[in-house]
Amino acid sequence: MTQNPITSRQLRRLSSFVLALVAAASCLHAQCSLSCNQGLQVSLDNSGQALITPLMISPNAGNSCPGNLTVTLYNQVGQVLPNPITCNQIGQTVTARVRHTASGNFCNGTLVVFDALPPILSQCTDKFVFCHEDPSPANLGYPVATDNCTPSGQLNTNFVDIETSLPCGTVQNGVPVLKRIDRQWTVSDDYGNSNTCLQRVWLKHITLSDITFPSNLDNISSPALACGQDPEDFALTGQPTANGVPIDTSPECEMGVTYSDQLIQHCAPGGFTVLRNWTAIDFCSGTFSNRIQIIRVEDTQAPTLLPPDPFEAGTDGFLCSGTVLIPAATTTENCSSVTVTPSWEFGSGYGPFYGIPEGQHLITYTAEDACGNQSTATTQVTVLDNTPPQAICSSNLQVALSANGSGLVQAS
Numbered sequence: 001m002t003q004n005p006i007t008s009r010q011l012r013r014l015s016s017f018v019l020a021l022v023a024a025a026s027c028l029h030a031q032c033s034l035s036c037n038q039g040l041q042v043s044l045d046n047s048g049q050a051l052i053t054p055l056m057i058s059p060n061a062g063n064s065c066p067g068n069l070t071v072t073l074y075n076q077v078g079q080v081l082p083n084p085i086t087c088n089q090i091g092q093t094v095t096a097r098v099r100h101t102a103s104g105n106f107c108n109g110t111l112v113v114f115d116a117l118p119p120i121l122s123q124c125t126d127k128f129v130f131c132h133e134d135p136s137p138a139n140l141g142y143p144v145a146t147d148n149c150t151p152s153g154q155l156n157t158n159f160v161d162i163e164t165s166l167p168c169g170t171v172q173n174g175v176p177v178l179k180r181i182d183r184q185w186t187v188s189d190d191y192g193n194s195n196t197c198l199q200r201v202w203l204k205h206i207t208l209s210d211i212t213f214p215s216n217l218d219n220i221s222s223p224a225l226a227c228g229q230d231p232e233d234f235a236l237t238g239q240p241t242a243n244g245v246p247i248d249t250s251p252e253c254e255m256g257v258t259y260s261d262q263l264i265q266h267c268a269p270g271g272f273t274v275l276r277n278w279t280a281i282d283f284c285s286g287t288f289s290n291r292i293q294i295i296r297v298e299d300t301q302a303p304t305l306l307p308p309d310p311f312e313a314g315t316d317g318f319l320c321s322g323t324v325l326i327p328a329a330t331t332t333e334n335c336s337s338v339t340v341t342p343s344w345e346f347g348s349g350y351g352p353f354y355g356i357p358e359g360q361h362l363i364t365y366t367a368e369d370a371c372g373n374q375s376t377a378t379t380q381v382t383v384l385d386n387t388p389p390q391a392i393c394s395s396n397l398q399v400a401l402s403a404n405g406s407g408l409v410q411a412s
Helices: 008-031
Strands: 040-043 069-074 093-100 106-114 120-122 127-130 144-146 156-165 175-188 194-204 255-267 271-282 287-298 304-306 311-314 321-324 330-332 338-344 353-357 359-369 374-384
Touching: 120 194, 304 374, 311 321, 321 374, 353 374
Parallel strands: 040 106, 127 194, 311 374
Antiparallel strands: 069 093, 093 106, 120 144, 156 175, 175 194, 255 271, 271 287, 304 330, 321 353, 338 359, 359 374
C-alpha cells in the first residue's frame, strides 16, 4: 500500500487554517469580558431551594460571551456547594463563579441566601363548643402550620383571644350561641417570617333537649352502690351532662342545675335508697325539666367472723360431766351492727351449759348483720375429767382381837 505525500501546497493551506483558528480564539478571548454581581440576595422557594443560573450572577454574560456558560458555587472555605442551594446555606455568603466554556474566561460574584417566605397555615376554621366546655386550643386543637425551612415542631405558635358576650336569642349558622371568642393565631419560623389567621370559637347555649340526666343505680338500669360508697359522690352517681360534660350552674350558660334527696331506709345504716330529684332551668327561655334518679345502696357482704381457738372444760366434782361457758367470737362489719349466736347440740347462746358429757363437742357461731347477711365459723370444746381420785377413810372403827392379840382391818 502506497501513501501519497502531502504536497507543499497542501501544507501551506493547513498552516493557514490553523493560524486562522488561533487568531479567532485570541480574538474571542479578547472580546469575551465577564462581570459578576456582588452581594446578590437570593430567597428560597416553597421547597426550601433556589437554582442559581449564570445570568443571575453575570446578567450581561449572554451578550459579551455568547455560548455555553457554567456557574459553580463555593462556601466560605472553598468547598463546592450543590446547586440548587438549600436552607442549609441561609445566612451564608456564597461565592458563585461564572465561566465561559469557549474562552475559559470567568468572574466571581457573591450571593447571600435568606428565607423570606412565612409559614403556611391551614385548618384555622371556626369551632362550636357548648358554653360549659373547654374552649382552649388544648381541647379544640391548633392550626396546621408548615414551613419551607423550619420543621413544624420548631415553629413558634401564639394566640390572643378577644371574648364577646352575646344576648339570649343570638343564632350563628342556626345554632343558639352566648359568646364569641376571636382567636388571632400567629406562627413564626426561625428566620423571623410570620403568618396569621383568625379563628372564631362560638360558645353554644345549652337547651333542655341537650341535657342527659344520670341513669338509675337500682340493679335494673345500672348496678346499685355498695355499702360504704357515698351517694353524694357524683363520680359514682353521675350528674346531668351536655355532650358528655357535667353541667355546672354558670351565668355564661344561662342554665341552672339543682337537686334534692329523699331517703328511704331498708336495713339501716347499711342499706337504703335515695330518690334524687334533678331540676334543670333554662334561664333564656324560662323553662325547666325534672328527672328522678333512683340510687340504691346495698349491704351484700357478710360479716367477717373469727371464732375462738379450741378450748377445754373440766368435769364437775365426782361427776363425769361438766359445765361449759362458751367464749365470744370476734367480728368485723363496716356497714351495720352484727349479732353473733353460738349453737351446738346442747342449745344456743353462751351458757352456762350444765351436765355436758366428757368428750369433744363442735360449736358453730353464726354472725348476722342488719341486712340479713350471715357468716359461720366453728370451734371445739373438749370436756375432760382432770380431778385425781381421793381416798376417804372411816374413823372410830372397832376391831376385835383374836386369842393371840391381833386383828384384821379391810381397806374397803
